[in-house]
Amino acid sequence: MQAPSYHKSWIFSAKGGCLNTVRAITEEAGKVCGFSPSDIYGMKVAVSEACANAIEHGSPRGASDTFEFEITCSGDELQIRIKDNGIFKPRSATEGAHLSTRGRGIYLMMALMDSVKLEESESGTMVLMTRKKSGKGEK
Amino acid sequence: MELKVEQGKVPVIDVAGEIDHFVCQQLSDKIDELADHTKKLLLDFSEVSYLDSAGVAAVISAIQQISLTGGHVALVVKHADVMHILDLVGLTSNIEGFTLTQDRGEAQKRLEED
Numbered sequence: 001m002q003a004p005s006y007h008k009s010w011i012f013s014a015k016g017g018c019l020n021t022v023r024a025i026t027e028e029a030g031k032v033c034g035f036s037p038s039d040i041y042g043m044k045v046a047v048s049e050a051c052a053n054a055i056e057h058g059s060p061r062g063a064s065d066t067f068e069f070e071i072t073c074s075g076d077e078l079q080i081r082i083k084d085n086g087i088f089k090p091r092s093a094t095e096g097a098h099l100s101t102r103g104r105g106i107y108l109m110m111a112l113m114d115s116v117k118l119e120e121s122e123s124g125t126m127v128l129m130t131r132k133k134s135g136k137g138e139k
Numbered sequence: 140m141e142l143k144v145e146q147g148k149v150p151v152i153d154v155a156g157e158i159d160h161f162v163c164q165q166l167s168d169k170i171d172e173l174a175d176h177t178k179k180l181l182l183d184f185s186e187v188s189y190l191d192s193a194g195v196a197a198v199i200s201a202i203q204q205i206s207l208t209g210g211h212v213a214l215v216v217k218h219a220d221v222m223h224i225l226d227l228v229g230l231t232s233n234i235e236g237f238t239l240t241q242d243r244g245e246a247q248k249r250l251e252e253d
Contacts, residue, residue: 016161023157023189041220045191052160052193104192104228111227 006032006078009070012051014059014084022051022069026080033073035133042112043078043131049105050082050127058084058125076133085124142166149179149250155186158194167197174201178210179250183243190221195228206236211253213238213246 006029012018023044030040051069059065067084109116109129119126140162145151150173154166173180180201184190201212214230216222216239225231231239238249 016159019159019161020157023159038220038223041189042223044189045224048159048191052191056160104195108192108224108227 004072004074006071006073009068011066011068013063014055014065014067015063016052016055018055019048019051022047025069025071029071029073029078033078033133035078035131039131039133043080046109046112046116046129046131047080047082049109050080050129053105054082054084054086054125054127058086060086078131080127080129082127083124087120087125140165142169144169144173149181149247150177151181151183153183153186157189158184158187158197159189159191160193163193163197166194167200170197170201170204174204178205178208179253180205180210180212181243181246181250182212182214183246184221185215185217185243187216187221188218190224192228195224195230198225198230202234202237206234209236211236211238211250213240213250215240215243215246217241 008025008029010025012022026044026047027040030043035043051067054067058067065085067082070081072079106116113129113131115130117128119128140154140156140158142165143153145153152166152169152173158166170180182198182201198214206212214237216225222231225239238246240246240249
């Protein structure tokens with residue numbers, strides 16, 4: 001089995017300020033793995049959305065909670081794993097017949113990544129997202 | 140994110156940098172504040188390099204409060220990746236009372252005409 005060309009993991013406090021950092025890490029990993037700038041941009045949005053959700057809904061104890069963030073690039077695929085302590089709460093992008101201001105985070109994650117999996121357990125939610133270099137979103 | 144408000148016949152919210160969940164409340168608050176007093180609003184995101192669903196929510200909130208009540212919102216976006224996000228969520232389609240453009244001059248013209 002081929003060794004990953006990039007593999008790092010972090011534990012973040014559940015504070016909004018870490019969103020900048022997760023985007024910077026994703027950019028670094030994407031560059032190391034040879035993704036195009038527009039692919040990297042899409043992955044940054046997906047990662048930032050998932051982490052914002054982990055902070056907002058996956059951290060029942062607030063800023064004293066933490067979440068795990070792991071990014072691995074192997075071959076032509078980049079994989080991101082985010083594990084928090086709560087329940088993922090996707091919202092609908094409509095409220096009845098009206099546009100809702102919320103609910104587009106999960107939609108953007110799915111639109112910008114090749115796969116998005118949510119695994120819920122008693123200990124929290126794990127979001128697993130993958131993106132291939134030849135995947136969607138090529139412009 | 141840096142945010143500047145220009146008051147005038149058509150108020151302008153000029154934003155630069157990255158709009159994410161962590162910083163977006165400041166923009167949303169400013170939109171809410173202005174929407175109480177104006178029927179026209181120019182959002183200048185020319186210098187915005189990053190936008191996620193929180194920024195999208197702020198734009199939709201401006202449309203709901205101003206465009207859907209007979210006013211007009213114009214949004215200026217130059218960064219191609221930011222435009223791609225707006226496209227994915229449907230904001231590049233025709234919405235009454237909402238103009239999306241890469242040119243601030245055109246945005247101002249549309250607001251003055253309306």
